[in-house]
Amino acid sequence: MPRPISKDTQLCMSLAGRPGNFGTRFHNFLYEELGLDYLYKAFTTSDLGAAIGGVRALGIRGCALSMPFKEACIGFLDELDLSAAVIESVNTIVNTDGWLRGYNTDYIAVASLLRSHAVPPASSSSFVLRGSGGMAKAVAFALRDAGFRDGVILARNQEKGEALARSCGFRWQGELGNLQPSLLINVTPIGMAGGAEADDLAFPPDVVAAAETVFDVVALPPETPLIRLAGAEGKRVITGAEVIALQAAEQFVLYTGVRPSDEQVRRAAEYASAP
Missing domain, CATH: 3.40.50.10860 (Leucine Dehydrogenase, chain A, domain 1)
Structure with a gap:
């Protein structure tokens, strides 16, 4: 009934x-x-x-x-x-x-997942976070509070990207350049089902291959192109799901x-x- x-x-x-x-x-x-x-x-x-x-x-x-x-x-x-x-x-x-x-509650969830997935110690890890919106803020502050210091906010919007980086003690870049960090985080709609970039990768394959951990905040589909590639490469993955x-x-x-x-x-x- x-x-x-x-x-x-x-x-x-x-x-x-x-x-x-x-x-x-x-x-x-x-x-x-x-x-x-x-x-x-x-x-x-x-x-x-x-x-x-x-x-x-x-x-x-x-x-x-x-x-x-x-x-x-x-x-x-x-x-x-x-x-x-x-x-x-x-x-x-x-x-x-x-x-x-x-x-x-995004912040609470991200902080919990960083702990439960045993992401490498912050003192020895670098990261690139792609995105500068509201969810990117939650992730960036969770990384900061977990002890990460060597991080880059990768964002096309310079004003928002610089502001977020400055608030957490990180750096801003508009382009990835030759960075190959140990932790990659996508907090953009790239890879989202139904979007214009649903089949795209948030990071190039060679950068994924050099990373230890890949975190994609996109929840739908549960396995984005980035997560599929990282899984095939044997990386530690954290999913938006x-x-x-x-x-x-x-x-x-x-x-x-x-x-x-x-x-x-x-x-x-x-x-x-x-x-």
């Missing part, structure tokens, strides 16, 4: 430039699994201020944010959690009686106050990623 929806059902949602089904399937799976009276739906918008005003006015409990809204949303919120304030990027809004507080599952689990806790088990998170992520 379908789970009943009533006037008391709590609504959570997401806002993205290109909405996907992962969050909707992930959260609704866990609501069903745990018997919670919640419903999750994905949206896009051309009027961010009005959309966030709707979150407040309609009593929507939580709202996830993806590109291109992670930084633009800040001016519409009442308060930032430390995880978002330091990075100046929000991926989660929690509405408590009309008070909107912004969080960044891992990031999206961990950050979604943290959002779930913020919205509901209930922490699912690791096994429940795994099964929810598998369900959400299925064709």
Whole structure:
């Protein structure tokens, strides 16, 4: 029997430039699994201020944010959690009686994955992070807080790239040049399913071959061209599918106050990623 929806059902949602089904399937799976009276739906918008005003006015409990809204949303919120304030990027809004507080669960997920994958000690590792948007901020600050010092922010937008590099004590470059770092991170849409660069590599094959670890934040498809190449080369890989599952689990806790088990998170992520 379908789970009943009533006037008391709590609504959570997401806002993205290109909405996907992962969050909707992930959260609704866990609501069903745990018997919670919640419903999750994905949206896009051309009027961010009005959309966030709707979150407040309609009593929507939580709202996830993806590109291109992670930084633009800040001016519409009442308060930032430390995880978002330091990075100046929000991926989660929690509405408590009309008070909107912004969080960044991307940072939590990335920091956890760097530890669990035993990425080589920061003191002996160099990295290149390609990208300078909201997610790139979360990754860059997680790297900084893990002790990385020898890093380059690779970004076409010089102003944003330099600002991010400066805030974390890294360097900015507009082109890769002859860099061959031990850690590569892609935080751009390159390799994203359905995009103009879906079949492209974020880094050249020779640079991938010289690296020890390759991290692609793109979650769909779960195995991007970059991850496929790195896997074939025998590199340590960290995938966007891992990031999206961990950050979604943290959002779930913020919205509901209930922490699912690791096994429940795994099964929810598998369900959400299925064709």
